[in-house]
Amino acid sequence: MNPIKFLEPTDFSEASSLLDQYTDDAKIIAGGVSITLMLQQKLISPSVLISLGRVSNYDFIRHDQDGLHIGALTKLRDIERSDIVKKFCPALAHTFSVVGNVRVRNQATIGGNLSAADYAADPPSMLAALNARVQVQGPEKKREISLGKFFLGFYTTALESNEILTEVVIPNLSSSARAAYHKYTSISAEGRPCVAVGAVADFDADGKCLDLRIAVGAAVETPQRLNSAEAMARGQILTDELVAAIAEEYSLRLDPLTDVRGSAWYRKEMIRVFVKRALQEVRNDR
Numbered sequence: 001m002n003p004i005k006f007l008e009p010t011d012f013s014e015a016s017s018l019l020d021q022y023t024d025d026a027k028i029i030a031g032g033v034s035i036t037l038m039l040q041q042k043l044i045s046p047s048v049l050i051s052l053g054r055v056s057n058y059d060f061i062r063h064d065q066d067g068l069h070i071g072a073l074t075k076l077r078d079i080e081r082s083d084i085v086k087k088f089c090p091a092l093a094h095t096f097s098v099v100g101n102v103r104v105r106n107q108a109t110i111g112g113n114l115s116a117a118d119y120a121a122d123p124p125s126m127l128a129a130l131n132a133r134v135q136v137q138g139p140e141k142k143r144e145i146s147l148g149k150f151f152l153g154f155y156t157t158a159l160e161s162n163e164i165l166t167e168v169v170i171p172n173l174s175s176s177a178r179a180a181y182h183k184y185t186s187i188s189a190e191g192r193p194c195v196a197v198g199a200v201a202d203f204d205a206d207g208k209c210l211d212l213r214i215a216v217g218a219a220v221e222t223p224q225r226l227n228s229a230e231a232m233a234r235g236q237i238l239t240d241e242l243v244a245a246i247a248e249e250y251s252l253r254l255d256p257l258t259d260v261r262g263s264a265w266y267r268k269e270m271i272r273v274f275v276k277r278a279l280q281e282v283r284n285d286r
């Protein structure tokens with residue numbers, strides 16, 4: 001067997017040109033947390049690894065008039081600890097703080113976490129509820145994809161085979177908006193989520209809900225928002241009855257999967273519980 005060729009481009013444009021050149025034989029390696037496991041387990045056998053380790057200036061966290069910008073090579077641990085992220089949206093910093101364990105978070109990058117498109121992940125649901133989008137670089141052009149359109153299915157994204165995720169952008173939240181992330185683990189406290197719920201709500205001065213976005217992940221193939229359930233909140237006070245009805249809608253309408261972390265039936269029950277808790281948090285947090 002030929003040894004794997006290890007290439008180290010110094011910018012994303014060069015990296016995507018290499019992807020283009022080697023097509024299906026090549027794989028990007030960022031933090032290496034997922035991909036080294038896939039290589040060890042022989043789930044993939046690329047002949048070329050394109051490391052992003054020498055690409056500089058893409059481990060940044062910046063806030064400007066467009067929102068929060070996080071470079072693809074930013075480690076999860078740096079996002080969790082960032083004062084900029086904590087000020088922008090404490091629930092977002094919390095989301096990164098509950099990924100796996102500190103060893104994983106010190107190594108893994110946000111670009112790798114999203115590009116892996118593992119359904120049992122934490123950041124995708126919170127970022128989907130925050131209406132995040134990703135910037136991607138191809139050999140010739142850059143483009144932006146909303147996170148709602150980025151995840152296509154199990155381990156599948158909208159990235160073309162020669163594209164690289166370069167940045168995540170999270171639009172500014174209004175000063176009256178509140179966010180919450182609830183992770184339910186069924187096996188171990190440090191484990192991957194069985195159910196993941198990201199919620200963002202905005203309220204007027206009378207406490208009526210102006211906007212509600214809830215994305216449920218980990219229990220389903222890709223993070224799911226339900227327009228019908230979100231619409232139930234608009235213009236309403238989030239009473240206990242309404243919170244319960246919205247949680248019920250998510251439990252009824254989503255079609256969860258069965259895996260080692262729980263059956264489809266069990267996940268429906270847990271979706272109801274954790275959507276309710278996330279809603280209670282955004283409501284009570286005002």
Ligand SMILES: Cc1cc2nc3c(=O)[nH]c(=O)nc-3n(C[C@H](O)[C@H](O)[C@H](O)COP(=O)(O)OP(=O)(O)OC[C@H]3O[C@@H](n4cnc5c(N)ncnc54)[C@H](O)[C@@H]3O)c2cc1C
Nearest residue numbers: 030031032033034035100108109111112113115121122165
């Ligand atoms: C023990 C353990 C526990 C875990 N627990 C959790 C958890 O609780 N919650 C959770 O969310 N995750 C969890 N994970 C998953 C972990 O967060 C991901 O493995 C990690 O975020 C991947 O990031 P990385 O930078 O290491 O990516 P890599 O492993 O380097 O790459 C992952 C995939 O993305 C591709 N890729 C990487 N960067 C880019 C890019 N910029 N553009 C295009 N493609 C790219 C690679 O080709 C590869 O296919 C856990 C993992 C382990 C090993």
